[in-house]
Amino acid sequence: MCSWTFRMSGALGLILAAAVALAAGQESQVSRPSGEGLPDGPGKDVTVRACGTCHEGRRAASVRLTRDGWAAVIEDMQQRGAKVSEQEFPVILDYLTTHFLGEALQPLNLNTASQIDLEAAGGLLRREAAAVIRYREQHGRFKTLDDLKNVPGLDFKKIENRRDSLVVM
Ligand code: HEC
Incomplete structure (x- = not known):
């Protein structure tokens, strides 16, 4: 599932960032609700x-995540009340990963990863990443990935789902 994210290059991110900046510029002239600032493409609607x-759709443009990371965000938003049907889920996931993809090239060391890395490469939400760091500070290094089960507020499934790209060293 992650493998195709490996093929995406940083250049794409730059192009997308430029596209988003361009769209954001246009927005100052014409004020439309929510969809503004998001690149056109299948699944945008x-x-x-x-x-x-709840927030502007553009909020998505401020984050870069792996496909797994985006799936986790959509699930999290569903828990917050976002209405996403089974049919819509993959459409939104495709749209977000096409335009706002983060890279997950190196295995991520959960004992040293920064907040940003935990979010971008680890696919954790901001508050989950913060909880991991807080736990690390209070309890010392994780010895196994299973230790992450003890982190309050962290959805361990996210760790479980990307075991092959996470390490504790
Ligand atoms: C029912 C309201 C609601 C809907 C609908 C909703 N969100 Fe959110 N979203 C929130 C709230 C509340 C936050 C702030 C969470 C926080 O800061 O911890 C948020 C935060 C975010 C963030 C930032 C996460 C972070 O860690 O900083 C992203 C990205 C995001 N939403 C994407 C989406 C996407 C994609 C969708 C559509 C699938 C969506 N949201 C639909 C309520 C919603």
């Missing part, structure tokens, strides 16, 4: 509808 109600 569905994404704006599902993700543009």
Whole structure:
């Protein structure tokens, strides 16, 4: 599932960042609700509808995540009340990973990873990444990935799902 994210290059990120910046510039002239600032493409309408109600859909443009990371975000947003049907889930996931992909090239060492790395490469939400760091500070290094089960507020499934790209050293 992760493998195709490996093929994406940083250059794409730059192009997308430029596209988003461009769209953001246009937005100052024309003020439209929620979808503005998001690149056009298949799935945009569905994404704006599902993700543009509580905050602007553009919020997604501020983050770069792996495919797994985006799946976790959508699940998290569903728990917050986002209405995403089974049919819409993969459409939104494709849209977000096409335009806002982060890279996960190196295995991530959960004992040293920064907040940003835990979010971008580890696919954790901001508060989960913060909880991992807090736990690390209080209890010392993780000895096995299973130790992450003890981190309050962390959805361990996210660790479980990307075991092959996470290490504790
Ligand atoms: C029912 C309201 C609601 C809907 C609908 C919603 N969100 Fe959110 N979203 C939130 C709230 C509340 C936060 C702030 C969470 C936080 O800061 O911890 C948030 C934060 C975020 C963040 C930032 C996460 C972070 O860790 O900083 C992203 C990215 C995001 N949402 C994406 C989405 C996407 C993609 C969708 C559509 C699938 C969506 N949201 C739909 C309520 C919603």
